[in-house]
Amino acid sequence: MSSIKLTHIYNPSYDELGQTCFEFLARLGGPSVIHLDGQEPDRCRVILTLLHGNEPSGLKATHQFIREQIRPKTSVKIIIASVVAARTEPVFTHRMLPGQRDLNRCFSTAEKDLQSVLASAISEFINSVRPEAIVDVHNTSGSGPAFCVGVARSNQHRALASHFTHRLIHTDIRLGSVMELDFGCPIVTVEAGGAQDDEADVTAYKGLLSFVCSDNVFQTKQQVEILDTPRRLELVPDVDVSFGEQRLNGSSITIRQDIEKFNFGVTPANQRIGWINGDINRSLQLDSQSSSVGDYFYVENEQILTKQPLKLFMVTTRADIARSDCLFYFVVS
Ligand SMILES: [Zn+2]
Numbered sequence: 001m002s003s004i005k006l007t008h009i010y011n012p013s014y015d016e017l018g019q020t021c022f023e024f025l026a027r028l029g030g031p032s033v034i035h036l037d038g039q040e041p042d043r044c045r046v047i048l049t050l051l052h053g054n055e056p057s058g059l060k061a062t063h064q065f066i067r068e069q070i071r072p073k074t075s076v077k078i079i080i081a082s083v084v085a086a087r088t089e090p091v092f093t094h095r096m097l098p099g100q101r102d103l104n105r106c107f108s109t110a111e112k113d114l115q116s117v118l119a120s121a122i123s124e125f126i127n128s129v130r131p132e133a134i135v136d137v138h139n140t141s142g143s144g145p146a147f148c149v150g151v152a153r154s155n156q157h158r159a160l161a162s163h164f165t166h167r168l169i170h171t172d173i174r175l176g177s178v179m180e181l182d183f184g185c186p187i188v189t190v191e192a193g194g195a196q197d198d199e200a201d202v203t204a205y206k207g208l209l210s211f212v213c214s215d216n217v218f219q220t221k222q223q224v225e226i227l228d229t230p231r232r233l234e235l236v237p238d239v240d241v242s243f244g245e246q247r248l249n250g251s252s253i254t255i256r257q258d259i260e261k262f263n264f265g266v267t268p269a270n271q272r273i274g275w276i277n278g279d280i281n282r283s284l285q286l287d288s289q290s291s292s293v294g295d296y297f298y299v300e301n302e303q304i305l306t307k308q309p310l311k312l313f314m315v316t317t318r319a320d321i322a323r324s325d326c327l328f329y330f331v332v333s
Helices: 020-025 057-067 083-087 115-129 155-160 198-213 319-324
Strands: 008-012 033-035 041-050 074-080 134-141 147-150 167-170 186-194 225-227 231-235 241-244 253-256 270-276 284-286 297-300 303-306 310-313 328-332
Touching: 020 057, 020 083, 033 057, 041 057, 041 115, 041 198, 057 074, 057 134, 057 186, 057 198, 134 155, 134 198, 147 155, 155 167, 155 186, 186 198, 241 319, 319 328
Parallel strands: 008 033, 041 074, 041 134, 134 186, 147 167, 167 225, 241 253
Antiparallel strands: 033 074, 147 186, 231 284, 231 328, 253 270, 270 303, 297 303, 310 328
16 A cells, blocks of 8 residues: 555535635645546546656646536546645746756655655555546647547557547557556547646547546547557666757757647658767667667758658747657657
């Protein structure tokens, strides 16, 4: 058993929630579960959100629909995870607290640090309520359209994604995220769009409303395109990165400042994505051993170019996230 206690709140009243999601956040003591009764109390759906403290769309959406006193189809458990990181000033800017591990990389470890213990408290709770479906709502750090991610591509996974978006990424990458665990039901990660984008809040709200109110949550709401087995372009540990309109001296890697414009579009072969000082394999790596950076990118005149048409997504222009997570994901287009 884990030693972190989740705070449980049952059917909060309009007044308990606060006028804004900032007030709502301030009233939560720490990692919390909001329990909402539904029309069919024997069935249960789980919403996870704020695993990353800088990704507020899921929290805003749940705050809004709880205030609207919507009665869900089934009982709903809303797990709000990184409350302390989220409300640490400046509010909604900390993915996790400084010095802590990324919570959504701690679900497959037996480590005893605070984040791993919280991850196991969350997974124990989810197992205890035997849900029929789970969604985990995030934002991307850069601007971009919504998409979902799953470790399976069944019709049920597609249907869960279809409440939110028309894209499902089927990934074989294992990072220790919650969607990799087997809860006996389908789970998808929702990337509602950029944390700063109003559209992401709307996507999260409409999607969650549809998720909690549908009679059959596995009935597809829209056609869903599958993007199969992306790779991650990562920095080799301790390599520095900058973002700029031209090569920046003193930086091993400079990624073009407007890289986000390639999100989900087709990036043709021979497209410059940045500049590099030295050997590409000393600075960049993929998540997988089965292929190498050189299969997809090459260097000419210190420019990093695509070798074949690619579809990039989850592109970031934040150096801290590029270092701790990755530059972007991609599939061959
Ligand atoms: Zn996230």
